Amino acid sequence: MSNLLIPQIAALAANAGFSGPDLATAVAVALAESGGNPQAYNPERAAGAPDGQGSFGLWQIYLHAHPEYAGQNLFDPQTNALAAYAIYAAAGDTFRPWSTFTAGAYLRHLDAVNQALASTDVTATADDSTPPTDWGGPDGGQLLTLVVGGGILFYLISRVLGW
DSSP, rough: OOOOHHHHHHHHHHHTTOOOOHHHHHHHEEEEHHHOOOTTOOOOOTTOOOOOOEETTTTTTTTTOOOOGSOOTHHHHHHHHHHHHHHHHHHOOTTTTTTHHHTTTHHHHHHHHHHHHHHOOOOEETTTTTTTSSOOTOOOOEEEEEOSSSSSSHHHHHHTOOO
């Protein structure tokens, strides 16, 4: 899978629950963490992480610090976004758990993110107005409506349904 574009990451983040100014920050953090690569992995050897417990995916979910995500496919962009939102919420709606936030590295991406979001309508709603935990698909699941610009809607639907 190639690197995701800002509107694609924004749609994932919005579906996970990020909104308002925090949506732009979440996207900038993902870009700073992974460069938009959903398959990014950092073994975190310098931090002393055991084998296989490094940082995974777009938001580089650090499995050694968040073992509750063991067994989840953190290389799946939406699963990773949901984990990122849960970590953000558990931290008191702050991005402090990400070193790229605390060090300010995300700021290099923030202008580009804000420009992209200003020209793209990115909203996500589930049928019950809560962040979705299941993308649904041919086997059923929660209904999901995305309103995004360009071909991103088709991209996301095709990923969900496996087209």
